[in-house]
Amino acid sequence: MNERVSDQELVKAALIHREEFAALVARYDVRILRYVTRLGSLDPDTAKDVLQETFIKAYLHLNDYDPSLPFSAWIYRIAHNETVTHFRRQKNRPRPVENEDDLKVFDEIADDLDIEHESNTTINRAAVRAALDALDFKYRDVLLLRFFEEKSYDEISDILELPRGTVAVYLNRAKAKLKEQLKRYDEHT
Amino acid sequence: MDSNDTFPEELMQELAARGAVPKPRWQFLLSRSVIWLLALASVVVGGVAFAIAEFVFFDNDGIAKLQGSSIQDIAQSIPFVWLAITAFFAVVAYYGLRRTRRGYRYATTTLVLIVVVLSLALGVLLNYFDFGQRIYEYVGHQIPLSAVFTGSTDGLN
Secondary structure, eight states, X not given: OOTTSOHHHHHHHHHHOGGGHHHHHHHHHHHHHHHHHHHHOSSHHHHHHHHHHHHHHHHHTGGGOOTTSOHHHHHHHHHHHHHHHHHHHHTOOOOOOOOHHHHHHHHXXXXXXXXXXXXXXXXXXXXXXXXXXXXXXXHHXXXXXXXXXXXXXXXXXXXXXXXXXXXXXXXXXHHHHHHHHHHHHHHHO | OOOOSXXXXXXXXXXXXXXXXOOOHHXXXXXXXXXXXXXXXXXXXXXXXXXXXXXXXXXXXXXXXXXXXXXXXXXXXXXXXXXXXXXXXXXXXHHHHHTSTTGGGSOHHHHHHHHHHHHHHHHHHHHHTTHHHHHHHHHHHXXXXXXXXXXXXXXXX
């Protein structure tokens, strides 16, 4: 499918011919898998299960999609809800999983928080990772969407179904808590 | 980033195996309409309750009692139960509006303010046409224990 075809047009097409849905899936599956994994899936198989349920739910609810919203926000919202539902079923606290790309983002977070870079950046990365682990789910979620998925405040508002002001408040609190955690980490090392 | 694996194909096979078809649009329209109706009905019921509260308050000479009486008299002149009913339906209306398609975009204070202002304005408007009194008298005939709803015996005859 041509990349220039809009998501909204693909949704319309998928409602007529199921096969057209594959183009939407191909456009978003890697991003959603990454988000779901970062949000705390236990292993790649579980993450893939959540990914599959996300797209199946999206397909079943395709008629509920509001074309005035970006499809990206809608599919991330479903992925977020599916991940939360998964962890409620498992009664486990989500545990973040990191990959090589994430390490760069840890540095970006450290920069954004105006944290002094030490000569050994792996210390900062380890500190940021530990601090992220210690955050409440809702704060970690906004940080992941902002820094890892590079979503705007409006997109995060649409994904988490929160007022824009609340997103800003959560993000500021998350940063403050992260900074606090990092100070503690520094004191202990 | 685009897909570079076989996931889209696998998903399409899974959809076919499950015989999945998108739920019809009318189901979503119906559920959204129900949420809107619930929110609007709650505002209306809250408005009616406030109209009755306002009627009971003034029927009990509430202002006069507020001006120079004991706390007990003041307390008796305030129709707590009707005000509580108004508040309860304001909360229901708030949750209804919050669950509409774009309801999440508004701050809690904005939605609460909208609901409270609408309920109170409707109550005042209804009372202008003596609606509060009519409903109150109707309830008084139907439920002899409606004194409970006034917080006072002054308004009951």
